[in-house]
Amino acid sequence: MVVPFVQRVLSLFLAVAFVFFFSVSARAATFEAQVDRTTIYRGESFTLTLTLSGAQQSITPDFGPLRKDFQVRTQGQSSSVNMFNGSFSSAVTWQIVLLPKNTGDIIIPSISVQTGLGVLKTQPLRVTVSAKPSPVASSKDRDVYVTANLSTKNPSLNAPMVYTLRLVASKPVSEITHGDLKIDNAIVELQGDPKVYDTVTGGKNVSVVELRYLITPLKPGIITIPSYVFQGMVSGDRPRRPTQMFDPFSNRAQDPFAVLQDFGVFDALLGQPFTLMTDEVVLNVSGAQANMDPWLPAQGLQISDFLDGEKNAKVGEPFTRRLTLVVNGNTGSVLPSLEDRAAPEAFFSVYAEKPEAGMNITEDGTVTGWREEAYTLVPKYGGDLVLPEIKVPWWDIKNSKVAYASVPARTIKVEGAPAPAAVSQQFQASQSTDLEQNSATSATSSGSVSAFTNISGGFGGILRRQNALVFLTGVAAALIIGVGIYFLVITPRKEEQSQTASSSPTSVLSGVSGVRVKGPEDAVNENARKPAVSLSGLERAVDMNVLKDHFLLFVQQKVGGGPVLSLKDAVREIGQRLDERDRNILFVAVSKLEGALYAGQAESFDDIRNDIVRSLKALKTPASDHHGKVTRLGALNPS
Incomplete structure (x- = not known):
């Protein structure tokens, strides 16, 4: 009978021991809040720690009140088991990384949590957000x-x-x-x-x-x-406090995992989160402070000119001209093309290579851009042929004024028969017209800048004064004939086309060499009737004229505003939304399109169309969202 008695005593002892060691703590449930520091610099984050002890959560705490004065960057949750006077209790901890929205004294509001014992709340806390130090x-x-x-x-x-x-x-x-x-x-x-x-x-x-x-x-x-x-x-290298895990005289809750925390194991492995802003x-x-096309703000601009093979020039034999522009304070992609000024096409056949452009950024943040253009020039006539002065206007940011970069005129002695007088007269007439237009523009706007330059000294005697009277007589006769043709032929045809266009909206794009503007109201009404043009529409263009019309309308649709009147305007507008490579592809393709349309150059239509479409497929869509993608980097370990 002794054995059953011993068994009963042993069972009772084990039951008491079990209750003693594993009973739930009788202490009151708490929900506490603390921050890792109370003074924060603007643009820096800090960590708010919420700890629930002695109770089980029913739902996750509501962190919504924090969003009034803080951005909640990250949040995490962990659980732990504490031992106090031989009893075990559980605790749940939330760590929230907060980024203040304003400076000054900011109150962290009370946070509530629903538990099995009812609703528990933290006490409000105060933090001070100071201006950023140097x-x-x-x-x-x-x-x-x-x-x-x-x-x-x-x-x-x-x-x-x-x-x-x-x-x-x-x-x-x-x-x-x-x-x-x-x-x-x-x-x-x-x-x-x-x-x-x-x-x-x-x-x-x-x-x-x-x-x-x-x-x-x-x-x-x-x-x-x-x-x-x-x-x-x-x-972090948080100071390690002496552990009281096994201190029998300690009154604080003892965490069996505190020894690891006190030795900084978790900090070493995980670290402390930060957010810096x-x-x-x-x-x-x-804005633009001068009537300059293109608008070219910079700190400096230089042009260099290099000729190769010109010393023994002959009619029909090529030599090379290389023009290089270097700009300080801007990129090579904004530098203008000099193709129309490389050589007068009245006396040379001009073959342009694909231009190259680029830029470099120094350690102090200075931007330097460059553009290099190479041309093969083939003289058509002999004699002293002049490559005119090239002058490029730019806006001097430092001194707030228009400045010029230039290369002087150069005379090339070409062996062969000289140019006929009629060719020289026609060329000089075109230059005179350009100069008159530039003079008029300068007179109407003190800040205007001519895109062309005066060519002084003639072309080595090609044009002689005794031909001036003959030339002026011819011009007058041509004007009279032109006026007669306009009123007898072109005006009736325009009226007929206008009637056809009003009855068929799609005819606006067929057989038209450009977008014609009769006036502000007409332009708006005419553009409203035009069908939308997509990239697939550009791909279906069947000839140079249709490709030009579709391209102009496509650009107008993308950039908005009034009609785009020229290919040059279109490239400038749409080029702002292309990277440098695609911008150059588009520029070269449109230059070839202009040459085919207006200079009778033999160009591959398919190549031009394909290059235009390929470059436009890379258009960047403007966006106002300031919270884009996040990029992850590796670790930093200062030695």
């Missing part, structure tokens, strides 16, 4: 910080700026991510991959992630560079 102070006081530098604070229309962003870390950083930069009314181009390097700042070894963006304003007025956000994990930048973009 980069020097940051390098001394912060383990991780960001800097942002802009190459200019006074941007101009079509003048690129370099925006340099740096994430600097004096401790190992991992899981680095950064966003995408998008700016309304500007082209934004990331320059290559992010650079990662080590350096010394303020006597500290630091690692740096550097990104560079090229920002080109497309409209004058206010533009805003939004805040740029970096996120990641930085390893640059300040928003507001800029005022100055």
